[in-house]
Amino acid sequence: MRKNFLFAAWAGGGAVPPTLSVVRALRERGHGVRVLGDRSLHDEIAAGGAEPIAWTTAPQIETNDPSADLLKDFEARTPMGAFARLRDRLVCGPAADFARDTLAELRARPADVLVADFSLLGAITAAEAAGVPVAALGTTIYPFSTPGAPPFGPGLRPATGALGRLRDRFLANMIDKPWAKGLPALNAARAANGLPPVDSVIKAFGRVDRFLVLSPRALDYPGRQFPPYVRHVGPRLDDPAWVGKLRLPEGDAPLVLVGLSSTFMNQRALLQRIADALGGLPVRALLTTGLAVDPGTIHAPGNVLVTAAAPHAAVLPHAALTITHAGHGTAVKSLAAGVPLVCVPLGRDQGEVAMRVELAGAGITIRKTASSGTIARAVGRVLHDPSYQRQAQRLATEIAAETATDRAVAELEDLAERASGTPRTLPGRR
Template identity: 45%
Template sequence: MARFLFTTWEGGGHVQPMLLVARDLAARGHAVLVLSDPCNAPDAAALDVPFRAWTTAPFQTGKSRDDDRLKDHEADNPLAVIQRLLDRVMAGPALAYAHDTLAAIDAFAPDVVVSQELLLGPMAAAEARGLSLALLAANIWSLPTMPGAPPFGAGMLPAANDEERGMHAMVGQMSRTFFQAGLPDLNAARAALGLAPLEDLFAQLDGARAILLATSKAFDFAPEPLPAPFAHVGPYLADPAWVQPLAPPPDDAPLVVVSFSSLYQAQEPVLRAIIAALGQLPVRGVVTTGPTIDPAEFEAPANVAVVRSAPHGALLEDAALFVTHAGHGSALRPLMAGVPLLCLPMGRDQNDNAARIVHRGAGLTLPADADSDAIAAAVRCLLDEPAFRTAAQTLGAAIRADEAARDAAAVLEGLAP
């Protein structure tokens, strides 16, 4: 039996996959402990995963829009988003995260520390204790450290020629430079831990013996073969613990499911436009607002139900279309059910996920400020043209195969003494 300490933070869709990996290790007879925000304790309890809350590091006790400490929807450019990540997650609180991680290490005595890829503090804590470190990314890789991958954030396709490869390299280097603003804070934390300073913020990731991408190889644009220490381990997706049951609206009309981020991205305007668009069409609509938005804020026509949550796994069995911001889980789960998507990305990894969907012919993309007429036209197109569903079924079958072969637990076992 080995012992695995997982560290993550309340950043939306990456929490549930880490809990699922921890559960798999526990089922294989290992001891696990997840260190995260108090608001994630119910999700851990639902999977019977031992849990410990951050106390010194920043933490959230709830999942409302007021609880969100990143508030990246208030940033008006990519550089401002990076600065918020550095100040509020990656570098500014690195020492606080390290202190909490060291306390958990001393109490739990893990053999391996598994960190979410943005938490530099726990990585430094593992280094200070001389422990094996792995990173677990529950999405496509978001940092400018993977050679040969399209730059993150803009929805770029794989480079097809030298000119595009040069453009990708330039954009990646610019992004890498922007992140160096967090280096003084990280080095201050390292000094407090008795560690030598780094010349590059991303050198902190070099201590990872494995970087696990909990996404589908069939979905990703990553280079083949992946450079070490990266490895695709398959998607880990499930309904979170806070989801409530809901029966689909009765009727024979096509079912359109709408879901945007479980975090707050100021998505009220786009949800209103989608609701108005569905009201123009002979469809049944189910709109889930998530924990950060009250369904009572929306007026809906008779053919559209607006609820806080619903079991997407069950709804997708009957769905004809999924309308989404294209977060990682919201992109893969419809595809795995063979359902095409209409994507209205709002930032983060969403442009990149949407690009992968559209490139494979499994959906369409509109800007997040599209009006209801444009959304209605796109919905009609996706429902009327069978090629979209065929492409979604083809891609979905490959993603399901990657899910069936997922092996994060086996890879992590190989890191234990």
């Protein structure tokens, strides 16, 4: 039966393609889909067959233009400073504005389910106020503290022994505490919509009917436990429409794909060091700068082809290695193709993704300040040790099994069906 889904999205770089992949899949199943999102996303939304709707009071976000970027986390001097920008400028600070826009749209045209990026707590608040079932989308590894895993953020190895467990409890407290500064703004948004206050921002993230993790369960820690409303539904592997056509560098040497962030993270100097490193190796490389860096600013040696973007689905079957910032999308698409990684995390969730790649044996991690020589040695190490490719292929097999059916669409359809004619009762929360 046809259902109506309202999505709430923001121009969050790597979060956009998997979100719009779910949008397209629902449209192909015949459902009605409209997307509340930044104007910079409207062409992509329409290309997927959905109806774009602009935020009116919530902030407009543009992550490919550094001067117009709302968060500007690349300006932060510390990880805590970057986190504060996310909390104050997106998650909590403008929660009332996101709630107002979402509730207005739900009242104008009801939806069976609201599907919101998990960071848009304002939109989630609106759905709770309207009594509409809500599914949060997590487009990376599940980002909250749970038993069986170290606290999310620092990119730590799993704890061993009593001291390790003590470390995890202490750090979980330290990592959760800064959210408290966002609680007044979030509770003000809740009060404006007739909802009682919550006693922590972390608990607000759990006020959903489903939290769909668009990440391979195989990539996360085996013993990790999750709340009952969390579902691992597998990654989205299709490319966005703007990546263009396949073009490979000439020759038959091993192909290295280079892909750092699609958003601006001050990565131009690192891209140049990577190009210099590859220039001295017996490889050919396709170096993608992303939309925020001009390809013409990278001085490339003869064996390195530089372009703004490339279709990963077409490139990766030819690749022997990917050098990446460990953004979830590039890392998982590479692993799904059986391609090992050299990870160079720049910030955000990337240290967590890199750690899991390393622990899985499918790649190694180097610092973002690494010299060209260090980068070249890392590339040589992964290319010449077949164990990395074997472990990447192991993960590829597991990811193929996870994505054999569209679990995300199945969960959303099930939620819509269960909600039909049934009063909404939020499940138990953390």
